[in-house]
Amino acid sequence: MCGIVGYTGPRDASEVLLSSLRRLEYRGYDSAGIAVIGEHLAIHKDKGELAVIEHSLPSMHGGIGIGHTRWATCGRPSQENAHPFTDCSGTIALVHNGIIENYAALKKGLLDRGHIFSSETDTEVIVHLVEERNSGDLREALVSALSDIKGTYAIVLAMEGSEKIVAARKENPLVIGVGVGENFVASDVTALLEYTSKVLYLMDGEVAEISPSKVTIFDASGQTVRRVPEMVTWTAEDAKKGGFAHFMLKEIFEQPEAIRNTLIGNVDRLEQDEGVLGEDVPAIKLVACGTSYHAGLVGKYVLEKLGKIPTTVELASEFRYSSDVREDPLVIVISQSGETADALAATREARRRGLHTLAITNVVGSTMTREAEETMYTRAGPEIGVAATKTYISQLVALYLTAMRIGHRRRTIDADTLRNMRTELTSLPQVVRRVLDNSESVMEACGMIAQSRDAFYLGRNISYPVMLEGALKLKEISYIHAEGYAAGELKHGPLALIGPDTPVVAACMRDHTYDKMIANLSEVKARDAPVIAIANEGDEEIEQVADKVIHIPEVQPLFSPFPLSVATQLIAYHVANLKGCSIDKPRNLAKSVTVE
Numbered sequence: 331m332c333g334i335v336g337y338t339g340p341r342d343a344s345e346v347l348l349s350s351l352r353r354l355e356y357r358g359y360d361s362a363g364i365a366v367i368g369e370h371l372a373i374h375k376d377k378g379e380l381a382v383i384e385h386s387l388p389s390m391h392g393g394i395g396i397g398h399t400r401w402a403t404c405g406r407p408s409q410e411n412a413h414p415f416t417d418c419s420g421t422i423a424l425v426h427n428g429i430i431e432n433y434a435a436l437k438k439g440l441l442d443r444g445h446i447f448s449s450e451t452d453t454e455v456i457v458h459l460v461e462e463r464n465s466g467d468l469r470e471a472l473v474s475a476l477s478d479i480k481g482t483y484a485i486v487l488a489m490e491g492s493e494k495i496v497a498a499r500k501e502n503p504l505v506i507g508v509g510v511g512e513n514f515v516a517s518d519v520t521a522l523l524e525y526t527s528k529v530l531y532l533m534d535g536e537v538a539e540i541s542p543s544k545v546t547i548f549d550a551s552g553q554t555v556r557r558v559p560e561m562v563t564w565t566a567e568d569a570k571k572g573g574f575a576h577f578m579l580k581e582i583f584e585q586p587e588a589i590r591n592t593l594i595g596n597v598d599r600l601e602q603d604e605g606v607l608g609e610d611v612p613a614i615k616l617v618a619c620g621t622s623y624h625a626g627l628v629g630k631y632v633l634e635k636l637g638k639i640p641t642t643v644e645l646a647s648e649f650r651y652s653s654d655v656r657e658d659p660l661v662i663v664i665s666q667s668g669e670t671a672d673a674l675a676a677t678r679e680a681r682r683r684g685l686h687t688l689a690i691t692n693v694v695g696s697t698m699t700r701e702a703e704e705t706m707y708t709r710a711g712p713e714i715g716v717a718a719t720k721t722y723i724s725q726l727v728a729l730y731l732t733a734m735r736i737g738h739r740r741r742t743i744d745a746d747t748l749r750n751m752r753t754e755l756t757s758l759p760q761v762v763r764r765v766l767d768n769s770e771s772v773m774e775a776c777g778m779i780a781q782s783r784d785a786f787y788l789g790r791n792i793s794y795p796v797m798l799e800g801a802l803k804l805k806e807i808s809y810i811h812a813e814g815y816a817a818g819e820l821k822h823g824p825l826a827l828i829g830p831d832t833p834v835v836a837a838c839m840r841d842h843t844y845d846k847m848i849a850n851l852s853e854v855k856a857r858d859a860p861v862i863a864i865a866n867e868g869d870e871e872i873e874q875v876a877d878k879v880i881h882i883p884e885v886q887p888l889f890s891p892f893p894l895s896v897a898t899q900l901i902a903y904h905v906a907n908l909k910g911c912s913i914d915k916p917r918n919l920a921k922s923v924t925v926e
């Protein structure tokens with residue numbers, strides 16, 4: 331779950347590495363480092379964010395280099411444990427993302443053979459193994475070292491006296507940026523966009539030799555692979571803050587466009603019958619983690635309502651423990667990054683069980699797109715803030731389209747309903763825009779939450795999973811303990827915790843759940859808890875039970891998760907901002923969770 335970069339060419343490598351790493355900090359930010367080869371190999375690394383090493387950067391001249399931004403998995407964040415690592419001779423440098431499972435045994439052997447280690451990490455064994463196997467060809471040395479390694483990796487190596495950098499991947503992403511007279515490698519394309527849009531994705535088991543004028547890719551058996559570079563349509567501007575205080579706020583405001591792009595990319599397949607969604611399956615299982623799991627919970631309501639198809643939702647990390655007895659031959663794995671280790675493991679498990687797999691992801695070329703039988707792209711553009719916002723809303727769109735497509739094929743919705751739903755989806759960008767226009771007034775409701783240690787989020791029916799997601803968003807960026815609850819469950823336990831210090835955020839949509847929500851809020855008010863109601867425009871009755879009301883546009887009940895989600899995202903953002911939290915990089919979290 332770290333970010334790695336490499337460069338070889340005529341530019342000052344340290345500048346390229348630092349600028350590329352800036353785009354990868356979302357992958358980890360507890361330490362950072364770079365290695366540059368000029369006359370000799372020089373390394374600069376430290377604990378803390380990238381800015382720490384930038385401020386103390388010594389003069390490091392040279393056109394070849396590798397860099398790393400870390401999210402600690404093995405060994406605490408410290409200067410010693412920061413990457414890059416070197417061998418005993420100090421001539422080979424290595425950065426790694428992943429986990430070496432058998433590192434303890436390997437380290438013992440290396441120590442017995444006289445190697446000296448400087449860190450507590452699993453990674454350091456790789457560079458020492460490479461040193462032992464090196465007889466001048468860095469790629470061969472790496473391939474030989476990898477044959478002893480059990481685990482997962484994306485690795486980039488550089489060696490004094492060589493203009494080539496060498497890269498290898500297994501279950502962790504790596505993409506090569508192809509330039510003119512220079513080449514790059516990085517954990518994802520956002521790190522490369524400033525320099526090139528031409529990329530080559532490295533596949534599992536492949537090793538690449540990258541020099542300024544040439545990229546050669548070798549497969550697991552050592553044969554060269556011919557691969558044509560692909561053009562990336564994201565621009566460097568897409569990956570910058572564009573005038574917003576935080577990436578998260580920018581991404582919240584990009585949601586109208588994200589919805590539109592997901593629609594444009596997928597809507598024309600609504601009436602098509604081919605592929606995994608064309609199969610006549612008796613049930614569906616949605617599998618995901620975190621926010622993507624919450625998107626799945628919303629998706630279940632929609633799939634069952636429109637497709638009349640039994641749908642279960644499972645946490646990806648739990649899927650492997652479930653018994654292989656249920657009839658759900660289509661597994662839809664939802665993952666914005668397409669790299670989440672638990673989601674990838676679930677995809678593999680589903681295939682092992684002989685089930686059809688469809689990936690819903692935002693990242694073209696991500697590992698999941700190769701693991702799953704089919705992929706549906708959300709096309710929300712790069713998301714840099716650790717908290718998922720626009721990718722989540724795009725996942726909802728993808729799931730609604732999936733439900734409509736299945737409903738059409740199973741004839742559980744007629745042509746008029748399909749048309750009507752399509753119109754409703756097409757109007758969502760404007761609906762969301764109206765919620766965003768109200769952002770300042772959302773802020774007014776946030777003071778009472780910002781002062782609290784705990785908060786409750788309540789909803790019924792399809793609003794319930796939306797409130798689970800609202801609570802997760804608040805937790806992760808404001809560090810306030812928040813619990814999402816089905817409002818009907820309140821009196822079955824959590825009511826014991828409700829009081830003047832526990833604000834309650836409640837979804838009160840004007841549908842068949844409205845009266846019951848009002849009754850629940852009366853119970854909450856009777857315990858003096860502050861109530862923030864998210865209600866439809868024009869609803870005045872709600873004022874009687876709420877201390878603050880956030881009004882959102884009224885849409886067909888099935889589509890209310892869209893404006894409602896955006897309101898809860900704004901609440902989380904403003905609360906975290908009032909508290910001065912590190913919004914884009916919340917503590918202990920990383921954007922792409924590539925460990926199980």
Ligand code: F6R
Nearest residue numbers: 620621622665666667670717718
């Ligand atoms: C929360 C968040 C995480 C991710 C989760 C799954 O804001 O971003 O909960 O949703 O780690 O990530 P993906 O969707 O990349 O599999």
